[in-house]
Amino acid sequence: MGRGARATRARPTDGRDPVLPLAILGFLADEPLHGYQLKDRITGLTGHVKPVSDGALYPAIARLEAKGFVERRPEPGSGAAPRQVLTLTAAGREELDRRLREPTQTEITDRNRYFTLLAFLHRLEDPEAQAAVLRRRLDFLTAPNVAFFFDQDGKPVRVENAPTLFQRGMTQIARATSKAEREWLDAAIAELEAAG
Structure with a gap:
């Protein structure tokens, strides 16, 4: 970099970004996933524009779990602790359907939020x-x-x-x-x- 130039990086989401819960619900509608798999898929979708950190992802998952939209179940792993598999509940499918059917105005006007919506619009039958x-x-x-x-x-x-x-x-x-x-x-x- 030239003298005086500063490197800039996209700021990770804070977990309250409405795109993150939509992406979680959308990817879990495809199949059950481990947290790290879910993070990889969200990163692939949002890329450098909105990188997701563990500090944002896992609290967002916990909030969806508290609302009954996501369930965790242990799966035997090669390590000492069992791995957690995340699945979408029937209520989570209904919430995904509602969010796709009734997007907020910002989800229509903001390009990044709209592209996340568009990525899962096929789930609306x-x-x-x-x-x-x-x-x-x-x-x-x-x-x-x-x-x-x-x-x-x-x-x-x-x-x-x-x-x-x-x-x-x-x-x-x-x-x-x-x-x-x-x-x-x-x-x-x-x-x-x-x-x-």
Whole structure:
């Protein structure tokens, strides 16, 4: 690194992030898992954007267990202490279904939370309910865009007039990504409506 440059790392979740319980429920809906397997899968999903620590994961699991959404059962291991296998309960499946069917507005508008929701949306078996979630995202993306940059009078700056090369790049990338996502959403909603 150059002189004066500082390394930055993503901050681990604090365990109260609503994405973490959704990811736990979603992965356990696939199959029972050990805690370390669950951590690996969540890390694979969120990557460097939101790394999960043991100090966040295990309290989140304990809170889901206290609500009756997750159960632990011991499994004989090669070590002295038995390993704990986590399973989703019937109440946990209902909670996952509810969260997928009724995502919060932030789970629709925040890209990272939305991608976590999208990763498990296949668990919602009703194509119309899946399409309804996608329509909410599409509505958000097609609403009048909020500009990244404003001039001295407070008016949005057009992308080609952004003050720097990097700000122009940021805006162009965001617009291209949004356009590609809207195209996918249109196609996915049409496919789900045809299936429903």
